[in-house]
Amino acid sequence: MTGAEALLGQIMANGVDTIFGLPGGQLDYFFDAMHKQQDKLRFFCSRHEQGAAYMAFGYARSTGRVGTYTVVPGPGVLNSTAALCSAYATNAPVLCLTGQIPSKGIGKGIGYLHELPDQLATMRTLTKWADRAMTPEAAPGLVNEAFRQMLGGRQRPVSLEMPMDIMANGAEVALLAAAQIPAPPALDTDAVDRAAEIIAAGGRPIIIAGGGALSAGSDVERLARLIQAPVVSFRSGRGVVSDRSPYAQVFPAGNDLWKDSDVVIAIGSRMEQQYLYWGIGPAMKIVRIDIDEREFDRIAAPDVALHADAGDAVPALIAALERRGVSPRSREEELVELKHRVRRQIADQVQPQFDYLDAIRRALPDDGLFVDEITQCGYASWYTFPVYAPRQLINCGYQGTLGYGYATALGVQAAHPDKAVVNIVGDGGFMFTANEMATAAQYQLPLVTVLFNNNKFQNVQRQQKEWFGGRLIASDLTNPDFVKFAESFGIRAERVSSPAALEAAVKAALERRAPTLIEVPTPDMASPWPFIIRPPVFPEGCK
Template identity: 85%
Template sequence: MTAMTGAEALLTQIRANGVDTIFGLPGGQLDYFFDAMFNAGDKLRVFCTRHEQGAAYMAFGYARSTGKPGVYTVVPGPGVLNSTAALCSAYATNAPVLCLTGQIPSEGIGKGIGYLHELPDQLATMRTLTKWADRAMTPEAAPELVNEAFRQMLGGRQRPVSLEMPMDIMAQSRDVAALPAAIVPAAPLLDDDSINAAAKMLAGAKRPLIIAGGGAIAAGADVERLARFLQAPVVAFRSGRGIVSDRSHLSQMFPAGNDLWKAADVIVGLGSRMEQQYLYWGIGPDMKVIRIDIDDAEFDRVKSPDVRIHADAAEAVPALIAALERIATPAASREEELMGVKARVRGEIQATVQPQFDYLDAIRRALPDDGLFVDEITQCGYASWYTLPVYAPRTLINCGYQGTLGYGYATALGVQAAHPDKAVVNIAGDGGFMFTANEMATAAQYNLPLVTVLFNNNKFQNVQRQQKEWFGGRLIASDLTNPDFVKFAESFGIRGERVHSPADLERAVKAALERRAPALIEVPTPDMASPWPFIIRPPVFEQGR
């Protein structure tokens, strides 16, 4: 037992769970927690942001790029509400993010007195946005509640959680027993019958196809081992990119997956919602589906698979390989065929999705193989989901199905904070960038060497395209008035420059990465080609099961 304030008890237990970085914004209900972080000294890195959404997005970027918990702290009420778009993104992408928030004085909770930053029921609100949320009402309760937060966040299907403590409880000093780190619940036990049924089905497959999602990242090299044994192409849309390197013939771009779907007879879904396949491509009448997922609720959301394996892909994939090796021999190589598919589809994209293809190609050439790329909800961002070659998992960062416009810049700062020695490039559009452009102050303050490429056509082009195509060209609220972005960056002490071609962009990105300082590179562009024909593909089968 050690005498601690409530704030110290929270921080002590958070650090016991391996956290060494916290993003946040101070305020009255967090005074004692920030003092506790000060007293932790160099054992803790604290990044103070300029807006609560910036703090949350940075924690999100930290978690997405490392697989480790990203932690942020904000005041209650408007502070925590400002951060909730990032929580939605974390929920959509299964990112382990901990929101730690203060609260009004404990005696006032639920009484509607009108304390500063009071919400009618903050805890109930947070429970609708996270996997788990709770409140610590005594310093002594903090260690076990922190551990429960980590168990919930990291166990099973990972998702964000929230923990709050009233400001007066943070100030109270009590004898508190700190605990060892939380023990994360074990993954579901493998069912041998399901593994063997899947192996038997795959042993008889002639054209197997693997759909890989973010839930397969932990399976690492085993996914490629399975793909090589079967000579099964691996298709990923966003979160699964890089699980199999795009240098392999087995890794196929998303539009190519739509073509390969036509002849596929057995599908293996690895940690993927498979929403694109179920909702848009269709399930063929003779197609068999095997799904491996840690979330049992996922199997029957749209259509039930033929074989379900409720397990962590990191355990299930090696077991499936072992079962296959007992009853089958490796398939003949399809390298020539699949390299041909890859080249053909890439050529089609290059010919039509311009100038995005050439600009993304320039960035890829400038970015080291282990560099990290953070997209944005913009024309180049959409195209990057299927165009940008990705060589390792967790090196293409996106916000998943939430499509949270403006998330990219602050998220990329969190990625850079998590990987201080790696190259990180973020792309942005002129619309979305302005959502968190104030965080250039954070980049400058902490010298985060993020390189941002800002494509500027002075409009929300996706919105304007739809207004032209769907509403007879009745344009409203889609043209933008922007600052001089180069001067804007320079006002924060960040180097800004403007380039006008892919070749110049490649040179500028390389030079900026070598300088190891924050940089903004503006690329004025005309309207870009629609990236959507390569994402929204025509149905392969009109009727699912």
């Protein structure tokens, strides 16, 4: 088989059946290999490399499975790196497959098409692992190593490249069985017992659930009920415990609870908000569960560190607490009242975002997926939009990659062809990947996109007004007629001007099962930040 066939065959041996990408000279043999496997493989061709990578990111974020994309080297792979940064920030298993210049020219600076000074070194700074296959025979082993690195321990993106001439070369190649993913670290039972002692001795515990708890949702809620602890999440941890549970609390509610909490159980969370901005109380005890032991001392050492997968550590912790017979009084009434109070505060102060997000939530089925964007409604959704299961609210984490949302949502829809997916965008961010409406139309991906348009980068303009005396620069935007723009791709589009009209439009679009754009012209929106950037609870305890 050719090098390209060996590369693709081993990727498919590891369960990949969907690839996003863009063709080009150094990938000709790889695309021919995909053509031969098209009865077993779905391929989505994007209109820009960033779109392909964001689609793979959305696929990975919404499924927990590997999202794969392929692009040409040099400018092609560099165009995709914002999505790789987002995948790194959110621990998403994304596989970047890229070509290379002819093998004889690597490192010589001859000036081959798409040549970089050292592409492999560049990719190693952006991913968990990167390597290069220099023979067809090497491809299966390197592919399996890529999967071991990507899926073992803390999941993160990886990159594998192959020169164009190696992709063309034929050789006798034996494909391998799927990679054996390293087992998570063994539980330290003594550490579990120490953690249980601290929790049992506390009176008002609080759980901080991050993206590392996504696979342990039912156990996290069991722990919460057992110790009567609220479960607070910000972005990636939303849905670990359903917002219908009294124990699930949004970020600003967690800030309110923080002042009276004496034991903190952080599960798969960096806890940077609490360490850096809320402050650690003088009597607080911290228990952390994380699969990445480097996280424990990154800001400050916890009282007990459990280096483990949350799916192993949380049940063990529950068992240790049950052996101690813990039985605290119920806090459900208190927590339900807090949920309602905070939601009323948000509804009063964060408008019109609250009403529009509420309309979308009513229109979206319980099992639907919601993809945010770096926009005023997107920020508000982190603590406003109810989420009922893990991986239902897709975001880009701390990277804040403006413009990521639309292409990412197409990847989410490709991963879930039978589910409802709604994406919100702002007029600024949408223009980053609006060209991917061509992809939505070509593959008839039934994504419903809600575009909030106030003809500006409002966050930037708000800061220019508040911080710089109203000296505005580059924050007002000139936009197309978005309805006509979408229609030019063959996508149904309309314009609505109220939450009620938006709810009806989203419901109708979801029933049609066709790509749709709904524009919502808006005035300036209220700042969402007072519910995110909170005054320190313990100023002296900020790290």
